[in-house]
Amino acid sequence: MRMIFFCIRLSILFLMLVVTCISQQKSVAAAEASLVLVVSGVEGELRENVEAALAIPRGLVRDGQINHLWLRRYVRQARQKVRDALKPFGYYRAEVDAHLEEGPGQHFLLRALVQPGPPTNLEDVSIELTGPGRDEKVLQQYVKESFPLVEGDVLRHDLYEKGKSQLADAAVDLGYIKAKFTTHIITVDPEIDRARLSLTLDTGPRYRFGRIVFPADSAYPERFLQRYLTFKSGDVFTYAALGRTHSRLIDSDLFQNVAIFPRIETADESRVPIEILLKPKARRTLRPGVGYGTDTGARFSLLYRDINAWQIGHRFDTDLIIAEVRQSIDFSYMFPHYRDIHSSTVIKGGFDREKTDSYISRILFTEAELVQSFGRGKRLSLYARLQRESYEVGLTDETSQLLIPGLRWSQRTYESPTRPLKGYHLGLEIRGTRKNYLSDTSLLQILGEANVLIPLPGRVSVFLRGKGATTRQEDEFEDIPASLRFFTGGDRSVRGFAYQSLGPVDNAGNVVGGKHLLIGGIELERAVAEKWGLAVFYDTGNAFNTLSDYELARAAGIGLHWYTLIGPIKIDVARQLSVTDPSYRLHLSVGFAW
Template sequence: MDRLSPLTANIFLIALLCCCISGTSYAQVKSAEIEIVGLDGPERENVGRALEVPPDLIKEGIVDEAWLERLKRQVPEKVRQALEPFGYFTPTVVSTLEKSGVGTYRLRVEVEPGKPVLITSVTVNVSGEGALEAAIKEMIVDFPLRQGDRLRQDIYEGAKADLEKKVVSFGYLDAAYSEHSIRVSLRELSASISLTLETGRQYRFGPVSFTGNPTYPEAFLQRYLAFKPGEVFSQEKLARTQSNLIGADRFKVVTVRGKKEAAVDDAVPVEIDLSPSLPKRLKFGIGYGTDTGLRGSVRYQDLNIGRLGHGLDAELKVSEIFQGLGVRYVFPAKVDMKSFSSLKLGFEREDTTDKLVEYVLVEGEHTRTIGRDILGSVFVRLQQEDSSAGHQTTRSFLLMPGVRLSGHRYDDVIRPTRGFRYDLEVRGADRSLGSGTSFLQFLGSGELIVPLPQRVFLITRMRLGTTTAHESAEELPISVRFFAGGDNSVRGYRYQSLGPEDADGKVVGGRHMIAGTVEVEKALGKNWGIAVFYDTGNAFNNWSNMNAAQGAGIGGRYYTPVGPIRLDLARQISVREPDYRIHVTMGLDL
């Protein structure tokens, strides 16, 4: 057969050492390499591993010539054993030890794999209660080794383990092979495979007990279970339950065990041992953004008020342009761990170059899960506002009912390389309900991250807002008007500097807003990245007069456990005298 060009693997390093043992001196190898000829792919890799030098035979980088001679004699058997998993049982192996310099050796191994062993029959049977499961039947039909294939023991072992794992995942915890064999005939170079898996009986989830003095009521803890008593027992659901409880951020230690040995009538009791963490917490945060300037926050949480599992969350946020104080009381729902009702009271003040917005609010919200990754909520918000933009002033009371829908899925929290998120909201006010004005608004935002080759990622973002109102734009409260520009909008422009203007050129906000981003990021090392981006968008009163602003530039990224640090240099596009602007965002929890 044709031989491939030599492939070499250096496995000894240059070393200088003299060794005397019981007065007998052995020639010392200064450098050695093993050259494997005639193999490629996984077969060559496995042979290379078989010929590796055991670590305890190398001392201070030195191995003697006597050991190399022993290795040379062992090569044929080592190669044969390394090729058997790939169906080659009768290889021809020629090994030569060549001295190519002072203390420098080459062990050349020439391999002719020979004819492979072919599979003549494959018999896979499953007996017991689980034999009728459709997914198990499908795995039998799709068994990866078939008649006429070359025998691959690695594929066989993987398929055998996967079938058993699948059966166990359906609650057949006693599943075991009563027969698993490969019969090989070297004379005929043939092999027959025979597998018989006994499923045993099917187990189900039994009663759940919580131990460790968790201090939370049992009804609250039941929300985190990924199963219900009576469902088919699954280790995957046990693992998800443990993940849910750890993610609740209420427990220092979580241990979830299915006690099969205590099963009664095939119902496996589940014991969950919890060690609660402190429910009362005080957190401080500090950061900086080009939009906000220096910013800081103080947050107080009590996650178990009255040992009912209710939560209190109070946060003070302060920056150069924004000040806000909010208090929220959360009533957890019993249906699942993400559903809740809440009552929020707050005050917010934002003072930018062209506007000042101040309001107090009270908001009630009820949130439920829709499927696994979607949250939907209905809310009612009462808001008293006193704001100004340019020469316009709005002092109004709003009663705004609305609905929200949100979802997200990322492959990593700190540095996502694939995933998406979206937030949608519809809200409105009407004079007939006591509001000072009438309008209906839709707000939406989203992000999509798509991985490309060479650790490059395409990131797209979109923000949209639109308002339907019978009154003029000046009658719309400033707090619900739209503005564009800034770190998270159209870079190259100052924060909220884009939108309709009054007679003096002051930005007063508009009925509608749209902003989009296309960004390509290249990962560098573990924590760094560089990006190029293009932003476009604006706020406006008429869709026919959008006049979208544009900005583009380059940026750097550094990812930390508490979020990324971003530095961007953006340039305005399609303007008579384009300006450059640096955008910086960073934040750390203290």
């Protein structure tokens, strides 16, 4: 009896195993169900458009199963979908053979054999301008020379839409903001493969900027805000001018939010009122900071800024720096110019102390500077600086007083402040003093610098830089204060040497600085990921007293650069090349070199 029950149980288990295997085989077979599309007879953009039109609908194959009802409907519609996909390219008489082939295990293949036939050509293109702007030269020229379709061309709907859009945009840019097409007709005769195109653009009236309204609670006087406008009342209305004004207000760093509303619906005699809404940032800020660099050592900074002093748009800064090498406190007050946002008059004053291995300098100064912008990154400034300096250089321990008038000119084209891809910077400064005119010595100095960033293939860039300066003295035996002598060496000049450690030496071997300066460098960087770069570099330069007899220090090395919002953080290792006992030096710097 026991044997009978055992056999029954064994039979039940066997049947369950068989059912399970069959079920799994069905599941595997279902999972292998598929539908493949094959298109032939067309290539390029025609093929791409056909394949997009025949894209397999979501849900036709689901959970390994094919919906056969949906599949039959999909195959029936395939021929017309292909024909419709070819019409935008001018093929109106395409012949299409679409059929379904069934393979084993629910494998299906949809073959679409396409014969596009002859293209449809334009036998007539008629574009007419009406309205007050019908005689605008820009619009007339576009119609005659730039519209992408002419008689004899293959009718392409994408070029037709592009031409319409560009023509309408050109009208809007001229102030015809309500321009519209009153006629836009394409007539196709597929029997003879010919088409006609008819367009009529009614420009409507030309709109101009009307009254410009700033918020009463903006905290800034209206005259100050008007300097950010790129248009004035009566100018031709354009959205581009509104965009430039919005960018200027945002870039001023004075406002949390900026919104500009053209009130076209309330325009009177085609003059559009402009409403500008502004939410000012906090007027006063206090920004502490800490950092480290091999030139400066550990440092602490504290910046106090009032961006709207006296609520008239003036700016007052107090900048405190405490570092191992340099300690300073500077004050500046800026009077903005109302005709240009990049021009200003600045009054400065402060105290600077710097102690390096080559010198100690203490300066009490005041300065007035007139800054004038000429657009496209060009800037010219005239300044006059009065300073009293006590300094120790080598065996010299002196005090000097100088009135230094000067001129600075610069041009900068780098498009990004954090990680530019290309651009250049040029700078020139001329300064001098005259003995007995609040100065202890007479001299003239000319300083120039240039750098350029050039992109190369393979995410590689090359950065070239150079700097030079020269001094002319009326009396060669008069001492030059430390602040007007030239030294070099360090993170931003000749790496591989300590900060300000290069220059002429006295009889005791102390570096005392020179009258002339020459620095050059080349750096090749390979971008790694989004914010990193690996670099190799070569630096050379020195300070010297005679133009006929000098020797340049040289060094080369490698670097790792990390690009952040506060500027690149660079770790460089350089090896000296121009000394008998060369050594390696680590350089850490934060900030911009361009």
